[in-house]
Amino acid sequence: MNPYIGHDSQIYGIEEHRLVGGKGDGMRLLEVTNGKGLELTVSLDRSADISRLRYRGINMSYFSPCGYVAPAYYDSKEDGWLKSFTAGFLTTCGLQAVGSPCTDDGEVLPLHGSIANTPAEAAYWFEEDGELVIRAVIKDEGIFARKLRLNREIRVSLEENEFTIKDTIENTGDSRTPMEILYHMNMGYPLLDEDSIVEIPSYEVAARDDHAAEDLDNWMKMIKPEAGYVERCYYHKFREEGRASIYQPKLNQGLEILFDPKELDAFVEWKMMGVRDYVLGLECGNCYPDGRDVMRRRGMLKFLEPGEKKVYNVKVRMM
Template structure:
């Protein structure tokens, strides 16, 4: 059965009310045509529940925007959805096209600060979010009483005489849902072991993020990345109002999984809309993402809270190698990642998740 607009319908009941199901839910592909966004392919998803989001095949099938019933779920930077043709791979050039969005993927061979490793110059956060996807498939169909919507495609990070990694991504949701699902498979098509660093940069913004917001997480240990974060460790899970000259902070979390080895985290705002409450939740598998990075940036205009499941830290590949924690994918090997991002639409739902987290 399908729950919509306070009522319940089966497939035939619903279809009798519309000329086409796209009246309620769809996945529609189009292209941006202006400025530094010109030529960027985009896909708008609408689920009928009020969850709408945009996926960019030209930017690695990342999620550039999301909203629920008109409420923005993510932070958007000033750059816009920059075409990959304008990618600046050196140093901090990655930031010139970092639109924020609900999901920006970092990797597949480098995450974190720029540097040099194994005689290779590495820019901030790697290339994954700037590689256009191929074999893109956008579609929808009924599966019994469920109407499924999806986009999938392949992103290949490769060089002649060098690495050869391919990632197949599928993003899907369904009619009436308040959750989107991301499923990635990263494969090494080369003949040598390849370094593999991978992080989901999930960026929550206003109005979910305010001075009333709180991070909910099953953290058994929280470690500041640097002195700036260490000085604010006592308030790691809270956010200030937009602050002049705020310096970004990052914290590493050791998480306790549930009985199925899943981690549930959320950024919530119980005071939203006169006490209605709202939040963004993230669910992932600890075996796939053994690490979690929290990014706290409460600056003016740069007002964002990052929820970041990962297989590494954010201090660059050389540091990961130095620590002996750098992961590799062997020739012919593959790594599988699944993440769910959902909406908590009330304080009752926030309380239910908090209770679930407290039991892990």
């Protein structure tokens, strides 16, 4: 025990809050601080995603014009997902689909799936071995439908300015089921601007389409907000270590993302330099965002057998 403080929350801890008003009315938020400069907000009603990330009082992530949007407003038709895309630091895409709306194996699939608009069924938190630990259960299950369960654990270090996300996805049904996931992590101002240094030490970079290919040589260069900018996506491949980082020299701080490229074998750089739509996505996943039908044709679609579990780990470290 620290004899200088009355309550642990004087220095670090987790507090639960609820939003009042607007489309986010009633949403449960966990405000987490490690006492060393790292602060993050976990949205329990949005798949226990991370809606805000701050380091030493500086915002690190992108918050879209949508703001906070409760799951009740989710539009599952075509690209209706964008109407509730808060972005934040992390929006989880999946589990039944990632990327472009499509029809695959007779199933009509919306943009990026529905898991990010699904509330946690249960959540709790505690302190353990020098870490703040949050656990949440999110069910993507229905009658006569897929039955996938996401068990999410977020560990925030009290010693270092870093946190880890451990996701265990289980097929609780009785049939072999497609399963896609993309960790849509979004960098924002003031961490992100034209002076930001982006490093993605991949061995291969490919443009998603012809538009992105026109500027392939500048995939790592950020620019000022540009009216009418059309998004560009680049696909990166890694061998032993998956890593991506962004550093802002004016702030003398940044962050890096670490993951296993054998498990999360599809990394997407989403470069969107628009006015107010100014964001850089550094996104590891087990598929590319081209639609589940495309992933099936390319042989990249992953499946879970009945009772099978798959574990993914992502670490985020402040710099």
